[in-house]
Amino acid sequence: MDHVILHSDMNNFYASVESLYNPAFREKPMAVVGDPKSRHGIVLAKNYHAKQYGIQTGDPIWMAKQKCPDIIFSEPHYDRYIHFSQMAREIYEEYTDQVESFGLDECWLDVTGVQDLFGSGKQIADTIRERVKFELGLTASVGVSYNKIFAKLGSDLHKPDATTVIGRDFREKIWYLPADMLLYVGRATYEKLRSRGIKTIGDLAQTDPSYLEQLLGKNGLMLWAFANGLDTLPVSPTGTRRILKTIGNSTTAPRDLITEDDIKITLYILAESVAERMRREQFCCKGVQIMIRDNQLTSFERQGRLQSPTCTSQDIFYKAHELFNRNKPENPVRSLGVRAIQLITREYQQLSFLEESVKRQKQEDLERAVDNIRSRFGHFSVQRGIMLLDPILSRLDPVAEHTIYPEAFLKSKT
Incomplete structure (x- = not known):
């Protein structure tokens, strides 16, 4: 049924x-x-x-x-x-205990x-x-x-x-629609499909799935299945903990970022936000991704692998800063983002007594102590010395701002 x-x-x-x-x-x-x-x-x-x-x-x-x-x-x-939103959800939950936001x-x-x-x-x-x-x-x-x-x-x-x-007779109802009306077909993906003559949901459904895999990777197979009505994803029961695949944060600076210190201050703020959330969710990451947007609104992303899984802002900052220096834009920077990728739960993190691992554990203990102080006395109760160089740039409280991030960004298509 x-x-x-x-x-x-x-x-x-x-x-x-x-x-x-x-x-x-x-x-x-x-x-x-x-x-x-x-x-x-x-x-x-x-x-x-x-x-x-x-x-x-x-x-x-x-x-x-x-x-x-x-x-x-x-x-x-x-x-x-x-x-x-909560009041609407209360209405939904009167009809079923399977409600997924x-x-x-x-x-x-x-x-x-x-x-x-x-x-x-x-x-x-x-x-x-x-x-x-x-x-x-x-x-x-x-x-x-x-x-x-x-x-x-x-x-x-x-x-x-x-x-x-939309029932089993979906072909006549939706196959004529543009492919970007399908969930997870974002702007970049749609342009790639259009350039190959795949314009509608029906075109997508009738394209050879192996060709879509070659074009889009695993996402190509997923979108082919969706267009053919083969989605089997269940609705998560109410209260189910969301599965996180990445943890990230980004910001548009109050002014263009020009100097090395401008970049460092902003990357440290974002790295601290990402690391704090990883520790709270009991994750470590094996890689870091950065997003750079210049003042001409040209943006791109770069990512790199870490030597060992981590949840410290220090390790995340070093990798993010390294990625930035290898990919510096010609124009001043308007927005920066830092994202922890390839997440693993702490229970699967391999333990080691090597000197580097011991240093990393000490750094993590130190940052957890800072988390505790900030939770009691506010984000700005403990700051790095570099933040004193620019009170305006360092004013951002990324943890508080990320709690309710505008839906326009949360669900924006890429």
Whole structure:
């Protein structure tokens, strides 16, 4: 028997929540934007009126203003978004204990075993939409299918406030759609597919999977399976611990990074954030990846392998700094990112009494002590001496900022 899976996506979530607190936003073009003083001045979310002017998530504020001179901007209030996200989840959990979040505004629900109680998948979806509207004052689009990928696609197809069912007759319903409507087909992947004449989901489904593997690696096989309705990924039960594959953080600096000290300060801040989160999650990493974006908005990533698995900021910084020096951009740097890759749990870390391993353990013990001090007295209670060189650059508290990272970045396609 097929599973019955729902994907609920609350429409224009940030903008819709802000409109509840300020009804004047409802009938005018508006967007939730980051802080331009920190050079985070981009569109995080927009309402449908703004969308009609071609405003997109990720647009700089100046570009949004250029597209629509009358647009209204609102600063984000993440505490509000968390509150409404939790209330929506409470509604979902009245129907099933299999609820898996995909960002603050989206969830998958497996309702296979509850149809005798609540009706068909479509009936449950319609009921949830009505409850979200009546109880929260928001609207949601819900996709219904026998797998997660098509349920997600269904919620994207018709907005706002709609239920879309994609069953086994999916070929006539979705194969004509652009391939980038399929989850995990990002901008770069779609351009690569388009350059080979693979433009629609149907094109992707009918391409030789071995050719897709050659073109995209294992992801090619995965996308071929998704396009053919062969996704078998289960909806995780409520409360399941998320499996982390990488841990990273990035920042747009308050000014261009030009000097060596500018780069070091920023890389140390990011490395400390990544290492602290790894220790908290009981991980070590075997590699480090950096992201560099210059002031002409050209970006690229580079990665390297570590000699031994680590969870210390010192090791992560050294590798990140080495990667940066080998790949310095010609222009000043606008944004930097550091990511720990090839994660392993600490229980699988090989123990050693070699001098290098002993030094690494002492460094880890020292950084854990700093974690404890910062948890009690705040992030800035302990800082490296280099941070005193530039109080503005070193002002970033990456641990606090990463707790609620804008959904525009969390779910952005690459």
